Amino acid sequence: MSELNLTPNIPDPDDFYAELLAAHEGLTKAESDALNARLILILANHIGDRKLLSAAIEAARAAGQE
Amino acid sequence: MNRIFETPLYPYTRSADQDALSAPHHRVVVVGAGPVGLAAAIDLALQGVEVLVLDENDKVSFGSRAICFAKRPLEILDRLGAGQRMVDKGVVWNLGRVFFRDREVYSFNLLPESGHRRPAFINLQQYYFEKFLVDRLREIEAEGAPIELRGMNRVEAVGLHPDHVHLEITTPEGPYELTCDWLIACDGARSPIRGMLGLDFVGKVFEDNFLIADVVMEADFPTERWFWFDPPFNPGQSALLHKQPDNVWRIDFQLGWNIDRKEELKPENIDRRLRAMLGEDIRYELEWSSIYTFQCRRMEKFRHGRVIFAGDSAHQVSPFGARGANSGLQDADNLCWKLRLVIEGKAPESLLDSYDVERIQAADENILNSTRSTEFxxxxxxxxxxxxxxxxxxxxxxxxxxxxVNSGRLSVPAVHDGSPLNGPDALFGAPARTRPGAPATDAPLGQGFLLDRLGNRFVLLALGTEAPERLEEQGIIAEGLTVAPSQIGKELRERYLGEAPSAVYLIRPDQHVVARWPAFDETATRAALNRATARS
CATH class of the missing domain: 4.10.910 (30s ribosomal protein s13; domain 2)
Incomplete structure (x- = not known):
């Protein structure tokens, strides 16, 4: 993979989304922030490709500015 | 106990210069007898350049201060004949442990690459480091090298002229004046010379304080580096435990910004911290303690006419990663051969501009790395x-x-990619680590090591092919070092040939690679020698 995939890629989106939120259930704000940070680091390491990671950071940043 | 940093090592003696009718002239004056100034002076004197070292003090550094010396500076010291005594005294460690809050999270082994004479680094108190350099200075002085060290000689004023530098100096017996062709300012982060010349030193202040306690203790901790993030004994801050020779342990406590320095330095408060960290029943003697803050900054230019700054006077970094003294020694390494060629009239003054280019590149790399460690x-x-x-x-x-996890990155030398002194990288299939601009990597050779055979002059290293024994280009000599195929070991092959069947490397007097080719090419070599000395 050489381009950041920004098209739908998760087979069961509703299920994934529910699982993501369920992981945060019952956590304080600080615990949730920590979980998110760990999750980002694990996913980033799995991707590994520095260009893709830069593209992902940029896509996340840009979407927040709209 | 015997504290070498409290004993005058180069006490004041009166110099004939003080009785001269007009200001005596010296070739090179080095201001500051710290690690960088001493190394620069020894380097110049070994090359036959007359050098005078002035220091406002007469003792080695007070307290341990810099304690980690990396491989590249040790290799530079080998070239100066002072490496072995450092390594003999120093402590070598390979295992580090990282703690977070109340637990160890992991340990790591540095597993240094084999086939190098020197370890990845040693721990050694700065006062030993300086003492060994003063010992070396005395040795070469006795052998007739043109070097002199004057203690209790403080520079009070500097006059910068197009063809010389004028100095006003005070001593316990009053003032005197002298002139020199070149001044190397190795007078530390607060450089009085920099101040006298009104030069900038801008950068970033870090709002934090660190308490250093050097303690002598008979502890059965292993020879390891322990680093704590947010430990119970120093909540919200960090701490470091590091072994030095003579059972001296460096303990570093991060304190935060709003602290009462005087209160923190009281022995009873240091004692409370030490016992919380190491156990109530420890027995120790406090050798030295200090609170420091730090900045990451550098001068815009290191050379100002005939005054050249090296070490902390030119650039300052956070202590994480041991990039202060280590990079200062590399400044001296980079500067001295260039200055000698300029003094001998074999290279134009513009060769010294490459000192700025190369060492500013290194300083920026060090500032970047140490800033990142600080952020973590x-x-x-x-x-x-x-x-x-x-x-x-x-x-x-x-x-x-x-x-x-970043508790300080190992100090490694800069590769001077894009340096104006670099020649062609014309060796197909060769390893990147020995490309033009890189310091030559060590490797076993015969009964010794490759780096023993490089340095102090240009060398043409020929592997699996031949280079002439001597090549002279307008007064600059390159010596051939042809290694027979049977002598090329695994490491030499991996580090210099890669997939190439043969190679010729042109290597600078500071052991950095200028250029490389598959075979000796006289025209190309002459061009590269001219380029490496700023003559083209």
Whole structure:
């Protein structure tokens, strides 16, 4: 993979989304922030490709500015 | 106990210069007898350049201060004939442990690459380092090298002229004046010379304080580096434990910004911290303590006419990663051969501009690395702390997170990519680590090591092919070092040939690679020699 995939890629989106939120259930704000940070680091390491990671950071940043 | 840093090592003696009718002239004056000034002076004197070292004090550094010396500076010291005594005295460690809050999260072994004469680095108190350099200075002085060290000689004023530098100096017996062709200012982060010349020194102040306690203790801790993030005995801060020779342990406590320095330095408060960290029943003697803050900054230019700055006077970094003294020694290494060629009239003054280019590149790299370590150790925002803690939590369970933990990166030399002195990289299939601009990597050769055979002059290293024994280009000589195929070991092959069947490397007097080719080419070599000396 050489381009950041920004098209739908998760087979069961509703299920994934529910699982993501369920992981945060019952956590304080600080615990949730920590979980998110760990999750980002694990996913980033799995991707590994520095260009893709830069593209992902940029896509996340840009979407927040709209 | 015997504290060498309290004993005058180069006491004041009256110099004939003080009785001269007009200001005596010297070739090179080095201001500051710290690690960088002493190394620069020894380097110049060994090359036959007359050099006078002035120091406002007469003792080695007070307290241990710099304690980690990396491989490249040790190799430079080998070239100066002072490496072995450092390594003999120093402590070598390979195992580091990282603690987060109340637990060890992981340990790591540096596993240094084999086939190098020197270890990745040693721990050695700065006062030993300086003492060994003074010993070396005395040795070469006795052998007739043109070197002199004057203690209790403080420079009070500097006059910068187009063809010389004028100095006003005070001593216990009053003032005197002298002139020199070149002045090397190795007078530390607060450089009085820099101040006298009104030069800038801008950068970033880090709002933090660190308490250093050097304690002598008979402890059965192993020879390891222990680093704590947010430990119970220093909540919200960091701490470091590091072994030095003579059972001296460096303990470093991060204190934060709003502290009462006087209160923190009281022995009873240091004692309370030490016992909370190491156990109530420890027995120790406090050798030295200090509180420091730090900045990351550098001068815009290191050379100002005939005054050249080297070491902390030119650039300052955080202590994480041991990049202060280590980079200063590399400044001296880079400067001295260039200055000699300029003094001998074999190279134009513009050769010294490459000192600025190359060492500013290195300083920027060091500032970047030490700033990143600082950001990890003392997160500056809430989100920065969240990610830092996430990395540490993950590092306990998953190997992938460990390279992200940054408690100081090993000091490695800069590769001067793009330096105006570099020649062609014309060796297909060769390893990147020995490309033009890189310091030559060590490797076993015969009964010794490659680096023993390089340095102090240009060398043409021929592997699997031949180079002439001597090539002279307008007064600059390159000596051939042809290594027979049977002598090319595994490491030499991996580090210099890669997939190439043969190679010729042109290597500078400071052991940095100028250029490389598959075979000796006289025209190309002459052009590269001219380029490496700023003559084309």
């Amino acid at each position: 150790i003392t997160p500056k925002s809430e989100i920065s702390r969240i990610f830092r803690d996430a990395v540490l939590d993950l590092s306990e369970h998953h190997e992938f997170a460990r390279p992200l």
